[in-house]
Every structure is written in C-alpha cells, then in structure tokens.
Amino acid sequence: MLIHSAAQVLTLKGGPQRGKDLGDLGIIENGAVLLREEKITAVGSTAELQDAFPDEPDVDAAGCVVMPGLVDPHTHLIWGGDRAAEFETRLEGKSYLDILAAGGGIISTVRATRTASIESLIAQTRPRLLRMFAHGTTTAEAKTGYGLQTATELRLLKALLALDDESPLELAVTFLGAHAIAPEYKDNPQEYVKLICETMLPLVQLWWGVHAPHRKNLPFVDVFCENNAFNLEQSKEILEAAKALGFPLKIHADEFENLGGASLAVELEAVSADHLVKTSDEDIKNLGNSDTVAVALPCTPFGLGECEYTPAKKLLEANAILALATDCNPGTAWTESMQFSMALACRNMGLTPAQAIAASTINAAHAIRRADRIGSLEPGKQADLLILSVPEYRHLGYRFGTNLVKQVIKRGRVYSVDVGYYRTA
C-alpha cells in the first residue's frame, strides 16, 4: 500500500534525539510511504515512490501530515471506578498529598479495583484504550498498581495482556506493585516492601513465563518514590531486587518532592525516570549523562491546577533524552490524548511543536525500549502511522482540546477516526 501526496511526511529517522538535537522531524514535503504487510518498506517523495510502484493500492493523503503513531510511555490505564467526587474536593482546596494521607487518592481506587472482577476491569478499561487509539496512540505503556496485593496485581497483569491481545493498540506492560503502601501495611511499610521484593517480584517473573511465553521481555518494574509512598531507600531496595531478577526498571521521581529518585534511576540504569518536576540541577546533570529517558507528564500538573512543570529546557541543556506521556490515571490526569500532552508541553514547558512531536514518537519509543521497531518511519520498522487532517506539523501543539487524527494505521491496517458525526435518526 502506498500512502502518497502528503503535505508533509515526518520521518523522525535516527534517534534517540538527545538534548538540543530534539525536534529533528526529517520532513519530506509531498511525501509518500510504502507499506507491505505489517512493515514500512520505503519512505520518500511522492514522485519517486509513485514511479517505482505504479500499481500499488493507494491512500491519498493530500493536504495532510503523515507521521509515526504516537507512543505513550507512561499510563495507569487499568483501574476500577472513578474519582470524580475527589476532583470536586480538590477544587475546594484539599491537596493531593492531603487526600492520599487521609486514605483517599490512590487507595480509594485500590478499593474499587480489588473488588472488581477481571471481566469488569477489562470492560472499564477498554473504552480508554479505544479512546487512546482514536487519538493516535499506537503503542502505550500500561502499569498495574491499583491492586497492592499479590492476587489483584496478577489479575491486573492478566487483564492487560488480554487487552493487548484484543486491541490494535499495543501495550508495554509494567508491574507497579510499589504504587503506594498497601493499606494493610500502613503501620509497617517495610513489611510491604519485603512482600514486594520476596514474594511479588519472583512470582511475577514466574507468572510471566507461564502466561506470556510469546513475549520475549519481562515487564518493566516501577516504583512511586515519594513522601507517603516509598522513600529513596525502599525504592532502591525494590528496584535492586527487580534488577537482580532481570526486570527492566522505571521510576516515578520528584513529582511533589525531591527525594533523589532521578539519580537513583541513573545509578541503576533504569530505562526511564518519570515526572521530574522537582528534580534538582544535580539530578538533571546525572540524567543528561545517562541513557535513562526523562519522561515529562505535563497533564499531571495541569490536572492538579498547578503551575510548576518539568524543567524541559534544563533537561535539554543537560543533554538528556526527553519524552512525553499522558500519565492517564483516575486521580490527577484522566486524559487519553497525547496530542493534549503535546499542547501543554509547548505552552507550559517551552517546547516547540517539533520538539513535542519527537518527544512523543521516537524518544517515547526509547522510553519503553521499542525504538528498534516503532517511533519513526523507516524501512523495516512496523507500519504504525497517522494521517492527520492538518496541513503542517505545527498544528500539533497550536490547536488543543480536540483530536486532529484522520486515520490510524497500525501494523499496516487502516483505521478511520470519525472526527464528525453521522445522522442516525
């Protein structure tokens, strides 16, 4: 299949785009992309590819931008219930950490998740996944973490694998048993750390071998390193135990307080360090000297009505690899749209549209270790791409609150997104 006549094809080839090199889109004007089965086989000008492949079935992308599918490298996609009432409470002045300390926040979602069957969890999560895909996310990371007990955490893993199998959107799964101290261990958090290290992690490793034998890599293991969650020492203990078992690592660092999580990520060669709002200059320097991807989640301060965002410019000056994600979750940021994350990154983190695009494609692919097959339009990569109903790439960032995707192509299959409506009666 030949997608041709695109106003712009954004290739994003090469990468990761480090520091100030972020934003190289590799634009081909009047571009074309040739797909065969599930792969990209050629990328070039429309003239050149139409000449070379005259009889190919075609998709006319005139007036549109063609780019790699968006990659969302940090989501808490699966949960039971909602926190709409808590949202109202926050508008009345309670802080997120106050609510967490009072047994609300994450713990209220944990209650709703523990009591939900796997069928119910899948049914509640499916519309979110569908909404993500319609907004152009072709691959997303998805974490467990609203179980905080062995059986529920495994149920969440199982549900995520089922959703991955049924949906065109691909999931990169993360085990986040260390999302909060389980309520049963409130007065003895160290016991919960022990449970994670000595029971949960070995069990997940075994379970994965049995339930996901066709997935060559273990899931990521992540820790919420924060006051009222896991301190630096506990985070280190958990991540070291995970590393010893062969899990690739992620960390929630410096969302509300600087505990040193970002430098811990570098020390342990984590794949990514995420949030990074209160990160110190020293930590930023360490990230810049590492291959740990710095994942900014601007939807979270936005969702909380806060003014402080990840210091993206400092991270780029320090030569870090910057990626964007939604953080989609029921407490602070219920949004499925990477496009919105990009619009925020431009306005509140000072990225250009080109930088936001690179941070949401090739660099985001690096943040989940899939850059070998997704994140750019290059021969041999998976045919995951978007046709946007915009005449040039800067409309991403410039426009906000709506969905600019016209068609999503996933593993070579074309899905149309209806931006409009149809009359039914």
Next chain:
Amino acid sequence: MLIHSAAQVLTLKGGPQRGKDLGDLGIIENGAVLLREEKITAVGSTAELQDAFPDEPDVDAAGCVVMPGLVDPHTHLIWGGDRAAEFETRLEGKSYLDILAAGGGIISTVRATRTASIESLIAQTRPRLLRMFAHGTTTAEAKTGYGLQTATELRLLKALLALDDESPLELAVTFLGAHAIAPEYKDNPQEYVKLICETMLPLVQLWWGVHAPHRKNLPFVDVFCENNAFNLEQSKEILEAAKALGFPLKIHADEFENLGGASLAVELEAVSADHLVKTSDEDIKNLGNSDTVAVALPCTPFGLGECEYTPAKKLLEANAILALATDCNPGTAWTESMQFSMALACRNMGLTPAQAIAASTINAAHAIRRADRIGSLEPGKQADLLILSVPEYRHLGYRFGTNLVKQVIKRGRVYSVDVGYYRTA
C-alpha cells in the same frame, strides 16, 4: 421519542443562574425526556414517562448523562489561513500585543481572509463547525471581524448565514467590523471608526433585512476594546451608533488591559461583556448589578500560556451572571471544545463542575439572548440535548482533552458521535 434510563438528566431549568446560585443542575436520577418533532414535551423520571408514554420509540441512555446541548457564546469561527507559524514565534517569547503591533496577529488573518473567496471561507470553516457540533455545541455565536473592510465583512456575514443554513448547529451571528483598526487606517484610526459608524453599520442593517428576512433579530454588534485596537471612547462611539440602529451589543473587555469596557457594557445595556481578565473591582460590581452576562474565555489565557484567568469567584460574589465560551480563533485559542473550556474553568477559575455546566448551557444561552428556546431541558424548549458516555455529571471538568459526547440531538434529530474508530482496510 422517549430518551430514558439516563443515570442523570440535568434539566438546568429556570435561570439565568445569578451569582452564587450558579450550579443548580436540576438533576433527575434515572431520568427521561420526551421529544415531539423539534421540541421537548416532558421531562421526568423514567418510571413516570414510560408509564405515560408506553408506545413511544425509545433511546436507551442507561449509564449516561443527558443534558442540554452546549451553547458557545463567543467564537471567531470564520477565518482564512492559520497562524501556526506565529504560534512558534510566541513560544520564542514574543507577546501577543507585540505581534499585533508588528502587523502580525489579527492583521495576518485579515490578509488571508480578504483574499479568500466565499466558497473557500465556507470550506475552511465547515470542519470547525462540524468539530464543534461533534463536541456537543448545538448553538454557537460566530463573529465576522477578519475582513475590516465593508465588502469582506459582508462576505463573512453571508458565509455565516450559509453555514447556519447548511449545518445542524445553529449560529447566532455577530458583526465585529471593530475587531482591529483596518491596516489602511493605521495612521488615522478615527477615520475607520467613522467608516464603521456611518457606512458599515447602516449597511449591515439594510443588508440583514434583505438577506436574512426570516431571522427576526438583527445580529449582535461587538467591539474589541483594547490598546492597539479601539480605545474606550471609540468603543463607545461604535456601540452607541449600533444601539441607535437597534443592534444588540457585545464587547471584548479587559483581555490584556483594563480600559473600562465592562462598565461601558453595563452603561449601554450590552447583552454580554467578554474576556474580563483585568476587570477592576468597580467594574465587577457594576456587572453584578446588571443583566449584562459576564462571558469568561479561559481557553485564551491557556492558549497564550498565561496564568491569569477571569476572576470568576469575584464575579459570582458580586452576583454577576457568568457564562463560558471557547473564543475559538486562529490566534490565541484554536479549540472547538466547550468541554475543554469547562475543564479549564474548574482548574483555573475555581468553578465546580456543576457551575461550569450551568455557565455553558442556560447562562450561555442568556449571553446570546436565546434562553427562551435553548439552554435547558424544559417542556416547550427546543429539543437540543446531549447524551454523554459518563456515569455522572462531574466527569465534565474532571476529564480533559477528549470528547465525552456519545450522541447529539438537535431539534429532535439524533446524531451519533464516534468516539472510536472503525477498520476500513
């Protein structure tokens, strides 16, 4: 047709909702709405309406919220071209007023609009209108103002009437010849004021009688009262001339500087005063003692990456009638989604979800003088309503960046909005 079994029907009956009374949704749990032709004929519980109308064709709204169609009372919907490049310039540090002073901003859109044919203007605007409708806006105000010369301003009026006729979304038209000083009059702005008062306004009045004889009311006349646009005296001159001709009035007041536009609106009994970011306590008091609707446009500071929003709480304390709008325009806020405006109003203006909903329905209808037929679900009103795929109203505000509408019903006709995707190949 009977829409039944809704988790919540939000009636918004009565109104306008003044001051601290804002946010009375008139909720009916397990509610139903009966439609006949283009009107609402009954609103009540599902049990009661199913008993009374057992043979009615039905729409099952189980698990959903049913509410009045959203009303967007301030948009610059029609324009040529885009300002994506200028957006990048702003990210590099130039202010909106700097760009305006340098001949960019509104004037660059004026150039693109003047050179576009009416067919091209309609074709460029149609997708925006469609996107608004898909996001639940069933009636929108739409301004001219990118012509700034008689012929182009009339072409914009004509295009807006054509779009109103072809689209299920209804438009309330506003003449905004006073959007900026036309470039030809840069060195002699008073001459442009004279042109508006002595030529444009009388001509628009005549033109309207010929081209829109079935529309009983004249369009609104609006002025951008701001430094580098029209000062207070010029604004007054234009609005008084318009009032003498029978036009209902609107004003852009206090977006960047306080020039006194809000109190002028009150003095002239304008239908609304819009923006109101830099409004003084004295002006707020005057608004609170008037029937002039205070229209907040939170997408504009958001779009500009600014932190100061309309002081909604002060306006409510002063007993003002508060409404929300998108301000959809190519310079500062290209968004078609009233849902996003509501999400911002909760986080950045301190409204509760219920207040944001009332400000986007019944109060917004008052801001365009259509509350007699839209803005609430009451017998006798037009059948403009939404079915949202959410279990309770607070999801509006709580969730952001996506579209929560499942079906739009306009004048009794049902349109489905596709939140997902469908496989085409």
